[in-house]
Amino acid sequence: ILFSSISGLLGGAAQANYAAANTFHDALAHHRHTHNLPATSLAWGLWAHTSTLTADLTSVDQARIRRTGLRPLTADQALALFDAVAFGDAGLPLVVPTGLTSTAEAPPPLLRGVVRQTRRAARTASSAGSTPAAGFTGLTPEQRSAALLDLVRTEVATVLSHPHPHTIPPDRPLIELGLDSLTAV
Numbered sequence: 001i002l003f004s005s006i007s008g009l010l011g012g013a014a015q016a017n018y019a020a021a022n023t024f025h026d027a028l029a030h031h032r033h034t035h036n037l038p039a040t041s042l043a044w045g046l047w048a049h050t051s052t053l054t055a056d057l058t059s060v061d062q063a064r065i066r067r068t069g070l071r072p073l074t075a076d077q078a079l080a081l082f083d084a085v086a087f088g089d090a091g092l093p094l095v096v097p098t099g100l101t102s103t104a105e106a107p108p109p110l111l112r113g114v115v116r117q118t119r120r121a122a123r124t125a126s127s128a129g130s131t132p133a134a135g136f137t138g139l140t141p142e143q144r145s146a147a148l149l150d151l152v153r154t155e156v157a158t159v160l161s162h163p164h165p166h167t168i169p170p171d172r173p174l175i176e177l178g179l180d181s182l183t184a185v
């Protein structure tokens with residue numbers, strides 16, 4: 001039994017190296033299966049119980065995780081899932097024990113079949129997704145600047161869990177607002 005993380009499957013802000021290391025576990029389990037050797041990689045979602053690993057998660061991190069539709073597992077739930085895998089006979093190379101909400105603001109593509117995107121978020125994404133540029137045609141240059149500022153502020157506020165997007169100062173570098181290049185992407 002290998003302890004891996006769902007971040008290897010979904011990615012996660014500032015977790016590129018962690019994601020890669022966990023995917024190695026998942027791949028090792030697959031590799032062993034091709035040689036008829038036992039192995040199951042458990043790609044855990046977040047546990048509610050704070051560990052050394054999760055002690056540094058801030059409320060902003062927690063909010064970002066919630067927006068993806070992941071819900072922390074209680075220890076009882078996690079242990080029951082562990083038992084189901086360890087003492088079950090499915091013999092799968094990869095199992096993803098995680099808590100999920102039924103709807104979320106920004107479910108990653110892999111979860112979209114099980115976590116519905118909330119309607120408000122879906123609308124924002126689809127109006128922005130049908131290329132923001134399309135919405136800008138027909139606007140005057142001044143209106144375009146305002147619409148673009150509004151779009152960037154909305155996106156930045158979502159990532160930072162900022163409650164008042166319109167107060168985000170447009171002349172302040174994103175890095176000073178707490179966005180590094182990865183969160184910006």
Ligand SMILES: NC(=O)c1ccc[n+]([C@@H]2O[C@H](COP(=O)([O-])OP(=O)(O)OC[C@H]3O[C@@H](n4cnc5c(N)ncnc54)[C@H](OP(=O)(O)O)[C@@H]3O)[C@@H](O)[C@H]2O)c1
Nearest residue numbers: 003004005006043044045046047048049050051052053054
């Ligand atoms: N907690 C979560 O929500 C979560 C979610 C997804 C995946 N996971 C995965 O689950 C596993 C456990 O996570 P955790 O949150 O319980 O982490 P943790 O609190 O940091 O515990 C890690 C454990 O690994 C031991 N350890 C670290 N380096 C070691 C080494 N070189 N040799 C032997 N033991 C070593 C530590 O021992 P010491 O205490 O002696 O240092 C500690 O007992 C990790 O693989 C993590 O990626 C956790």
